[in-house]
Amino acid sequence: MxxxxxxxxxxxxxxxxxxxxxxxxxxxxxxxxxxxxxxxxxxxxxxxxxxxxxxxxxxxxxSDNKYDSRNSKLYHVYISMKQRCFNSKCKSYKNYGARGVSVCNEWVGNNGFENFQKWAVENGYRYDAARGEQTLDRINVAGNYEPRNCRWLTIQAQQNNTTRNKMLSCNGETHNLKEWSIIRNIKYSRILKRYKLGWEPEEILEFKRRKK
Ligand SMILES: [Zn+2]
Known part of the structure; x- marks a missing residue:
């Protein structure tokens, strides 16, 4: 004993x-x-x-806040936004942080996520939206991530906004396929083919398709 x-x-x-x-x-x-x-x-x-x-x-x-599974999708959008603007090792940084696009003070720091979440919910973010259906959009594409320059768009709305361009959302960013082709340096025809095959946004925009 x-x-x-x-x-x-x-x-x-x-x-x-x-x-x-x-x-x-x-x-x-x-x-x-x-x-x-x-x-x-x-x-x-x-x-x-x-x-x-x-x-x-x-x-x-x-479990009350950002680690709650209910919030994990929104938290991912939040983290991706900060990565694009602040992490120079992030693939998309050259199109955001390097061009001076930033995130407002309210959305960074200790209560950054909570503030962002509050804004998101008050401005139409839906927890039950399917993946990729709802995207964080900047009204002025040269502007920062801040309440007055951001809105939530659904894929449906974006397709209505454009006549010929097919829109695609990935990690909270939306562009048409032509723009994505330039941003990711992938041939437009390849992107279009993947899009028509119904691949997930992340897969469409990877230079090589991830092995499963
Ligand atoms: Zn205790």
Whole structure:
């Protein structure tokens, strides 16, 4: 039998061990006070092996916001937007960041995503829209990503806006096939063929088709 180690008074992550908890069957439990204020009984081995480092408050908070699966599509749009503008290693940077296109202060920093999300929902973003159906569009293509220069477009609306050009959205950006052909340096005929075959936007715009 393992030697009993008294953990009272010790600290594990955000948990301060207050006292030995009343019997919980065959395991030893401690009542711990989390820095968030919660009291919780936690098994001694979970404290010792590092599995328990808070009362559960951290995990809960995380699932409330950007890591929520409901938001993952929108978060991807958000991250892609920032990559294009700020990450010089991003493929599309030359058409955005390098040309002076930026993201407004409100949408970057600590609450950047939350602010962007709030704007998105208030301006017609739909969580149930199919992938690629809804896209973040800049009204003035030379302008920045900021509330007054952005809007959500559906593929339908974009096709109505243009007569002959086929529009394609990828990672929150929309261009017609001719523009994409220049941006990605892929022959227009190749893009058109892939488009007609019903490939996913990312596949259409990859120079070589990803192996599956
Ligand atoms: Zn807590």
């Amino acid at each position: 393992a030697q009993f180690v008294n953990l009272v008074g010790r600290r594990f992550g955000k948990l301060n061990v207050v006292e030995r908890a009343p019997n919980h069957g065959k395991h030893i439990y401690y009542t711990c006070k989390c820095t968030c204020g919660n009291l919780k009984d936690i098994r001694n081995d979970k404290l010792l092996n590092g599995q328990a480092v808070n009362c559960g408050c951290e995990r809960k908070r995380r």
